[in-house]
Amino acid sequence: MGGACSRKRDQLDNGDNLNGRVSRRFCKSGSSKWLGTSFTRASMDVIQGNRRCPSLMELCIYKIREDINKYSTLSMLPRDLSQQIFDDLVYSQCLTDSILENFRDCALQDLNFGEYPGCNDNWMDVISSQGSSLLSVDLSGSDVTDSGLFHLKHCKNLQALNLNYCDLISDHGLEQISGLSNLTTLCFRRNNVITAQGMSSLSGLVNLVKLDLERCPKIHGGLVHLNGLVKLESLNINCCSCIADADMKHLSGLSNLKSLQIAFSKVTDYGITYLKALHKLALLNMEGCPVTAACLESLSDLGALLYLNLSRCNNLTDDRIDKFSKLRSLKVLNLGFDDVSDAILTHLKDLTNLESLNLDSCRISDEGMVNLADSGLHRLKCLELSDTQVGSSGLCHLSGLANLESLNLSFTAVTDGGLKKLSGLSSLKSLNLDARQITDVGLAALTSLTGLSHLDLFGARITDSGTNYLRCMLRNQLCYLF
Amino acid sequence: MKEDMVKLISAEGFEFVIDKKAAMVSQTIRNMLTSPGSFAETEHGEVTFPEISTTILEKICQYFYWSLQYASSMVRSWVCSPMIISSSFLEAIEWEGD
Numbered sequence: 001m002g003g004a005c006s007r008k009r010d011q012l013d014n015g016d017n018l019n020g021r022v023s024r025r026f027c028k029s030g031s032s033k034w035l036g037t038s039f040t041r042a043s044m045d046v047i048q049g050n051r052r053c054p055s056l057m058e059l060c061i062y063k064i065r066e067d068i069n070k071y072s073t074l075s076m077l078p079r080d081l082s083q084q085i086f087d088d089l090v091y092s093q094c095l096t097d098s099i100l101e102n103f104r105d106c107a108l109q110d111l112n113f114g115e116y117p118g119c120n121d122n123w124m125d126v127i128s129s130q131g132s133s134l135l136s137v138d139l140s141g142s143d144v145t146d147s148g149l150f151h152l153k154h155c156k157n158l159q160a161l162n163l164n165y166c167d168l169i170s171d172h173g174l175e176q177i178s179g180l181s182n183l184t185t186l187c188f189r190r191n192n193v194i195t196a197q198g199m200s201s202l203s204g205l206v207n208l209v210k211l212d213l214e215r216c217p218k219i220h221g222g223l224v225h226l227n228g229l230v231k232l233e234s235l236n237i238n239c240c241s242c243i244a245d246a247d248m249k250h251l252s253g254l255s256n257l258k259s260l261q262i263a264f265s266k267v268t269d270y271g272i273t274y275l276k277a278l279h280k281l282a283l284l285n286m287e288g289c290p291v292t293a294a295c296l297e298s299l300s301d302l303g304a305l306l307y308l309n310l311s312r313c314n315n316l317t318d319d320r321i322d323k324f325s326k327l328r329s330l331k332v333l334n335l336g337f338d339d340v341s342d343a344i345l346t347h348l349k350d351l352t353n354l355e356s357l358n359l360d361s362c363r364i365s366d367e368g369m370v371n372l373a374d375s376g377l378h379r380l381k382c383l384e385l386s387d388t389q390v391g392s393s394g395l396c397h398l399s400g401l402a403n404l405e406s407l408n409l410s411f412t413a414v415t416d417g418g419l420k421k422l423s424g425l426s427s428l429k430s431l432n433l434d435a436r437q438i439t440d441v442g443l444a445a446l447t448s449l450t451g452l453s454h455l456d457l458f459g460a461r462i463t464d465s466g467t468n469y470l471r472c473m474l475r476n477q478l479c480y481l482f
Numbered sequence: 483m484k485e486d487m488v489k490l491i492s493a494e495g496f497e498f499v500i501d502k503k504a505a506m507v508s509q510t511i512r513n514m515l516t517s518p519g520s521f522a523e524t525e526h527g528e529v530t531f532p533e534i535s536t537t538i539l540e541k542i543c544q545y546f547y548w549s550l551q552y553a554s555s556m557v558r559s560w561v562c563s564p565m566i567i568s569s570s571f572l573e574a575i576e577w578e579g580d
Binding site for chain 1 (some may be wrong): 542545549552
């Protein structure tokens with residue numbers, strides 16, 4: 001009973017806009033999205049013939065939206081109704097300054113404006129009128145200024161605050177929120193002006209669990225102010241090019257840290273030594289950092305480490321890559337665009353927990369593939385070999401990977417003849433064969449792969465007769481690209 | 483009460499006799515009418531809503547029939563005359579929204 005008792009918490013915390021609305025103004029960095037491509041792409045939902053019938057609640061909300069100008073206030077409504085009306089107005093882009101006035105003193109919990117055009121300081125008064133009911137507010141991409149943030153002082157129970165891409169906020173603005181000690185999530189991506197001075201305002205946010213400061217180029221020297229935030233579990237300082245080894249020192253005491261992202265910073269092997277004691281660390285993103293395989297020494301005792309991204313590390317070579325074999329807990333490993341050779345596979349083959357391995361553009365050849373036969377990699381689900389020198393003879397070594405779901409062989413030397421060797425991989429769901437030498441003949445070998453739901457043949461030379469083979473494989477959700 | 487009909491009774495005592503299939507669009511009513519327990523409603527096929535006014539209950543019954551038609555025909559738009567935001571309306575919304 002009751003229309004909307006439960007509060008939807010999923011939308012706010014994510015700077016990656018997983019709520020479905022694409023960020024209009026800003027392109028996202030590749031770095032923080034790497035996890036999303038580490039596993040098989042989800043198969044397309046079966047499209048239903050009939051749309052779901054709107055509920056009476058929805059019909060009434062649409063009607064209220066149409067008639068919204070007739071009302072001056074919605075504060076007499078129960079909160080869960082006014083919340084739904086608000087969400088609908090934002091979703092349908094109907095919210096304006098005057099309509100927002102309807103929501104004054106409504107005791108709303110979540111105000112997700114999320115890059116809504118026109119959101120500025122004028123709106124902050126209504127926002128602050130929600131008072132101690134307000135739990136989360138998303139002002140990302142807005143024109144709110146430092147003085148606008150002053151109004152948030154009335155919202156003492158605020159837990160989640162999103163100020164991503166707010167170009168008009170500076171250190172002074174962070175001062176305004178320094179007293180919001182109930183904050184658990186703070187997102188403040190891409191701000192060119194905040195400095196270590198502004199970071200000092202964060203030291204009182206003792207309940208902070210998640211902090212996102214991706215692309216803030218001036219915060220070096222400021223991480224010292226975080227060393228008291230012992231509840232911190234997730235820290236994202238990707239693309240903060242200023243961050244260096246000295247900054248890493250202040251993270252060494254954050255023993256609850258589970259996720260740390262320092263991609264494209266200046267941190268070297270020495271900086272990584274400060275992470276030795278972070279025993280809860282599960283995700284570490286060092287993409288584009290000047291580290292070598294020597295840094296793995298510092299990570300070898302981290303028994304919880306599941307996700308490791310070392311792609312685009314220009315200094316990572318075969319030197320000391322034997323240290324990879326110590327990372328026994330690893331589930332996902334990304335070494336894309338690294339200058340590593342077949343030798344890496346000899347050190348990875350006993351990582352029995354490994355489910356996803358990305359060797360895009362690495363110097364892998366058929367000789368290296370021998371390591372995959374009779375290996376410990378029984379759990380491997382996703383394998384990226386794009387732009388490597390793997391050819392048809394290397395593919396026969398994959399036959400033991402009984403759980404392989406996703407395989408990328410684009411821009412490799414694989415030929416039609418080689419594809420026969422894939423015919424036993426019945427678990428395959430996604431296959432990328434974007435390579436010019438694949439033709440209709442190769443497709444014939446794939447007809448046994450009845451689990452395939454995604455097949456990429458973009459640059460291959462397929463003709464109409466080749467598509468006949470695909471019809472045999474056609475199930476509800478086959479999707480192919482030409 | 484005929485087997486395939488049910489009676490919904492408003493706050494003012496107005497009785498709406500509708501198809502059982504229509505009434506079952508509401509999960510709440512469905513539970514009341516199909517529950518193996520001892521709801522009085524199951525016996526007599528009558529449900530009373532002391533908080534829902536007659537005008538609102540009428541609208542709700544219209545919604546039930548519209549909802550049944552939605553799946554089987556091309557009917558998509560439903561003329562919804564303006565609803566007054568009164569406390570009983572809100573009760574109806576809260577009740578219907580499950």
